[in-house]
Amino acid sequence: MSPVRYGTSLNTSKKHSLHWRDYFRHYGHQNTLHLWPLNPPNYRNVAKEYLEEIWELAMKIGGAISEGLGLDQNYLEESFGEGLQILAANYYPKCPQPEKTLGLAAHSDHGALTILMQNGVNGLQIKHNQDWVSVHHVPGTFLVNVGDCLEILSNGKYKSVEHRATVNAQRTRISIAVGHGPALSSTIGPASQLVDQKDSVRYRSITYKDYIELQQSSTIRGKSALQAVTTK
């Protein structure tokens, strides 16, 4: 997976329609900073500071989740190792026929925790009991999504959220999603402490790199990558 990417869709296969969005995405790691946008001129400084702060926040939340699972408070952070942070900036222009398209089709995020900032225009929907539910933006808040890595690591105790973005005819929507996952070379699998006789291993182990490739090569929407590593 390249450390910087620009485009419209996750997978540009002709098998399905493209998204009503432009995006750019880049890794948060400092050694990729020379690849980040140069315009606006303060982008690199602002993004660097934001990514550092948001990493701290993600680790705080990850610590509470680890503790809640009965694991060591540092479990998530330690299993991340050097970790991988990815910033995705999504731009959804006004759309004359919004009911005919989507800004971003149904998917779950491949990392463990995504922290999302938005420009106050609603559009995010999450799947709950087979229905799409709109998430109303509360000013001054971030939205935190559980991703596939956390579902795998917790052996299914946390469920990654399937979500999508709708567009509208009145206002352009912008969202900045920052995903947090383990280092690309690390193997993701259920924490051994969460696997017992009653609750056997629900997901097979896979490197994070292979998991991302699996997700991004699929033309099937939704949680298809996770289903591919589910053991039953």
Ligand SMILES: O=C(O)CCC(=O)C(=O)O
């Ligand atoms: O725009 C949104 O609210 C969602 C963005 C998103 O799901 C993503 O970038 O993975």
Ligand SMILES: [Fe+2]
């Ligand atoms: Fe997402």
